[in-house]
Amino acid sequence: MSGNTFGHLFAVTNFGESHGPAIGCVIDGCPPGMALSEADIQPDLDRRRPGTSRHVTQRQEADQVEILSGVYEGRTTGTPICLLIRNTDQRSKDYGDIAQTFRPGHADYAYLHKYGLRDPRGGGRSSARLTAPMVxxxxVAKKWLAQKFGTRFRGCMQQIGEVEIPFEGWDHVPRNPFFAPVADVSALESYMDALRKAGDSCGARLRVSATGMPLGLGEPLFDKLDADIAWALMGINAVKGVEIGAGFASVVQRGSTHGDSLTPQGFRTNNAGGVLGGISTGQDLEVSIAIKPTSSIISPRETINLQGEAAEIVTKGRHDPCVGIRATPIAEAMLALVVMDHALRHRAQNGDVAPPMQPIQASFL
Structure with missing residues (x-):
């Protein structure tokens, strides 16, 4: 009940603190026999790690993953897989001044009242550094799903602050530090440089999708696939909103256009985001998330101290002016973990189900 384990059949227990000796996770329930090494995991961690451009925190962490258990002679054994990532560039002295006060927008105040004490160094357990083990x-989930179903997960930035980003193509995403689907990111660089100079921060909107989805994942009523997706993505630090498919745009749509028509050749549209009645349709999963502005800024903010007295605070240290910049691989990972868990649950209960008809093509016209 402590909230540190995600999933049912593919269960991931997250451990560690931002400025502790290491962070990591234990995966319980990974199917045996899959080839797995650190080289399968490291590329996604490299995409998420800090210090990769001037637009993100300059904390230098290699985020080098170590597999401590659950793999023998290069293959998963079906036993718990422990993944460890050592912290090597903590600067706890940056947080000495905030031990007696509360940072606006952070979990400091809530943590103290829940637990009676808190680790002020980088936010401790509430730090976004704890997303690395989930990535x-x-x-691991991505590799199994790709081999089993051909499922692929991709994400990109749709908006940073007030700047909307048009979608030009997935090929652009790995070629710039913003995970932006455009060829020219000079406007984004100028925007972030001005923001950093002003000592302020901004939010972001990201898109994450899954292609090659198996049909039939999800459990009514309260374990719906889209409900679990929203729950998982809301578990990412700083996420304040999740949209599935058309999302809030559904409000202005008519029933005659929102419902995705079926034809013998496939679905005409995907306003549902690949989920109907909480169950996957085989179409692409389409999700968007809203990320709040970074709370750690150098501009003076109004707060209180441990005595309840008025105070002013400046958050020193190395922080992302927009945490959304590095959130794309995190969102992909959480979506993959949801799909993985539901795939194993579906296999356990419905593995021998023979549908009375062949599925239509998932791609829409």
């Missing part, structure tokens, strides 16, 4: 676990 590592997501890489």
């Amino acid at each position: 590592a676990a997501g890489a």
